[in-house]
Amino acid sequence: MAEGLRPDPMPEEREATALSVRGDAGTLKLVSKATYFKEAALKNLFLACAFMAVAAVALIFVFVGYRGWPVFTEVGASNFLFGREWLPTQDLFGILPLFVGSIVVTIGALLLGTPLAVGAAVFLSEIAPPKVRSVVRPAIELLAGVPSVVYGFFGLLILRPIVADLTGGLGFGPLTAWIILAIMIVPTIATLTEDALQSIPNGIREASYAMGATTWQTISRVLLPAAKIGIVDAIILGMGRAIGETMAVLMVVGNAPGFFRGMGKPLSTLTSQIVMDMPYASGLHRTALFGMAIILFLVSMGLVLTVRLLSRFKEEGL
Amino acid sequence: MNHTLAELQSGVAPAADPTVKIAVKGLDFFYGDFQALTDITCDIRDNAVTAFIGPSGCGKSTFLRCFNRMNDLIIGTKHAGLITLDGQDIYAPGVDPVDLRRRIGMIFQQPNPFPMSIYDNVAYGPRLHGMKKKADLDEVVETSLKRANVWKEVKDILGRGGLTLSGGQQQRLCIARVLAVQPDVLLMDEPCSAIDPTSVQKIEDLMAELKSSVTIIIVTHNMQQAARVSDETAFFLQEVMGEPAMLVEFGRTAEIFTSPKDKRTEDYITGRFG
Numbered sequence: 001m002a003e004g005l006r007p008d009p010m011p012e013e014r015e016a017t018a019l020s021v022r023g024d025a026g027t028l029k030l031v032s033k034a035t036y037f038k039e040a041a042l043k044n045l046f047l048a049c050a051f052m053a054v055a056a057v058a059l060i061f062v063f064v065g066y067r068g069w070p071v072f073t074e075v076g077a078s079n080f081l082f083g084r085e086w087l088p089t090q091d092l093f094g095i096l097p098l099f100v101g102s103i104v105v106t107i108g109a110l111l112l113g114t115p116l117a118v119g120a121a122v123f124l125s126e127i128a129p130p131k132v133r134s135v136v137r138p139a140i141e142l143l144a145g146v147p148s149v150v151y152g153f154f155g156l157l158i159l160r161p162i163v164a165d166l167t168g169g170l171g172f173g174p175l176t177a178w179i180i181l182a183i184m185i186v187p188t189i190a191t192l193t194e195d196a197l198q199s200i201p202n203g204i205r206e207a208s209y210a211m212g213a214t215t216w217q218t219i220s221r222v223l224l225p226a227a228k229i230g231i232v233d234a235i236i237l238g239m240g241r242a243i244g245e246t247m248a249v250l251m252v253v254g255n256a257p258g259f260f261r262g263m264g265k266p267l268s269t270l271t272s273q274i275v276m277d278m279p280y281a282s283g284l285h286r287t288a289l290f291g292m293a294i295i296l297f298l299v300s301m302g303l304v305l306t307v308r309l310l311s312r313f314k315e316e317g318l
Numbered sequence: 319m320n321h322t323l324a325e326l327q328s329g330v331a332p333a334a335d336p337t338v339k340i341a342v343k344g345l346d347f348f349y350g351d352f353q354a355l356t357d358i359t360c361d362i363r364d365n366a367v368t369a370f371i372g373p374s375g376c377g378k379s380t381f382l383r384c385f386n387r388m389n390d391l392i393i394g395t396k397h398a399g400l401i402t403l404d405g406q407d408i409y410a411p412g413v414d415p416v417d418l419r420r421r422i423g424m425i426f427q428q429p430n431p432f433p434m435s436i437y438d439n440v441a442y443g444p445r446l447h448g449m450k451k452k453a454d455l456d457e458v459v460e461t462s463l464k465r466a467n468v469w470k471e472v473k474d475i476l477g478r479g480g481l482t483l484s485g486g487q488q489q490r491l492c493i494a495r496v497l498a499v500q501p502d503v504l505l506m507d508e509p510c511s512a513i514d515p516t517s518v519q520k521i522e523d524l525m526a527e528l529k530s531s532v533t534i535i536i537v538t539h540n541m542q543q544a545a546r547v548s549d550e551t552a553f554f555l556q557e558v559m560g561e562p563a564m565l566v567e568f569g570r571t572a573e574i575f576t577s578p579k580d581k582r583t584e585d586y587i588t589g590r591f592g
Contacts, residue, residue: 200433203426203430204433206388207426211419211495212499213416213446222442225434226432
């Protein structure tokens with residue numbers, strides 16, 4: 001039997017070992033050099049794969065940090081983070097309105113998308129007959145595969161005129177972005193919530209039904225509470241997707257770098273503003289855009305960290 | 319005694335014998351095209367422990383799950399024949415399986431407490447059925463945990479998660495959870511096969527205490543257990559793989575174990591197969 005991380009002998013070897021033990025009680029056959037070499041090579045190959053991913057993240061962070069850091073010294077951290085005006089032509093680089101814009105767009109999308117996604121997950125996991133499930137689940141997964149520019153197009157051409165009728169104006173603004181983003185985060189939240197529900201042992205469901213609970217009571221009183229950490233995880237990851245989404249938001253949000261003034265009034269977000277300005281920005285303006293990227297990076301890091309912490313709670317069974 | 323609509327529809331007279339809690343007549347059971355049980359007829363006596371024994375895969379659990387209609391939850395199952403509880407056809411149209419399951423509780427092989435506190439586990443059933451007052455719930459929780467022989471061990475940790483208990487304690491917690499809704503019948507599907515011997519002892523003790531108020535049916539692979547705890551024993555057998563299982567012999571436990579009428583029963587309990 002293998003001890004710790006020592007490579008387990010290959011099956012053929014194990015057989016040979018068994019035979020030699022039987023044949024000659026005195027000697028146990030040693031694991032061959034070839035086996036050790038193969039095992040070590042594979043281990044290092046997988047290590048390299050994992051390392052590449054980590055290295056990519058680290059490199060991006062270093063690059064963005066290096067290019068963006070001067071904004072904190074030259075504009076000043078508080079002017080940059082809490083400045084209320086984004087007017088690069090007048091050297092005003094306050095990202096607060098953009099940050100607020102990102103938050104507004106994200107929260108709205110979550111409020112619309114979460115109930116939809118959790119509802120879909122409950123349906124898939126607990127209610128849908130296998131045949132329906134085999135159609136609906138791929139359809140939801142397909143949503144994740146639609147390029148965001150297509151969502152943007154859909155928003156621009158179909159949704160925007162409807163929103164314009166509802167709110168007045170041109171229909172560029174948070175409401176349109178909410179709806180588009182809500183649809184975009186449904187697959188993330190729905191599939192992760194479904195996984196969380198599916199990971200609940202079937203005995204728990206049986207116990208609830210056997211107690212005389214209805215399907216709805218079982219879902220609302222046992223299954224959703226049991227899956228709550230998984231669902232919060234799902235929502236946080238959906239949030240990460242929403243806050244980082246660029247293209248679809250850019251196409252419908254209006255890109256006016258001011259504070260939120262209404263559901264139908266143009267707005268801008270950190271991501272969309274970076275794309276809008278990057279083609280022509282230079283000097284300090286460009287540095288400020290990298291500074292915004294640092295903020296986005298930190299936000300998503302914070303979200304991932306939160307998910308990690310929550311998973312630890314789950315392991316401790318709290 | 320008033321006749322219910324279901325009785326009238328199914329044409330079943332109330333059980334002639336008041337000591338019969340559940341009566342089964344000519345039950346066939348199918349998973350899709352596969353017939354699992356054939357022509358089972360037996361009477362389960364009130365306020366007694368009935369043991370179902372037989373080799374693995376002989377349909378004991380399937381039969382048990384007919385009584386609280388848990389098989390309804392499996393797609394493609396169907397049955398023929400009649401099962402009555404207190405003379406009422408439990409499969410009659412309009413009978414609410416949810417209400418049936420409140421009256422017929424079930425304990426599973428794997429302890430399956432909900433991932434919530436011990437208190438909430440036991441309060442689950444009463445809350446489902448509308449009990450809201452804290453004082454009432456407190457009382458039900460305490461009484462049920464006492465009846466399930468687990469109160470002493472958990473009385474100071476009611477707020478702790480049910481899953482933090484040992485397997486045997488979890489199983490008794492599950493029993494308390496079922497008792498909290500005061501069922502008439504308790505179905506136990508190999509309740510002791512996944513837990514420690516001390517808890518097994520406690521569960522066997524509580525079965526003896528409970529049977530004055532609850533009809534208990536236990537599926538077990540442990541023949542000594544069947545002999546110890548049960549008043550009546552039913553022996554099931556699937557003679558040919560792929561063919562439906564049947565009830566070979568049913569009678570007083572003492573008789574089944576000392577002087578079985580059927581050769582197959584004798585072979586099984588003396589350990590010649592299975």
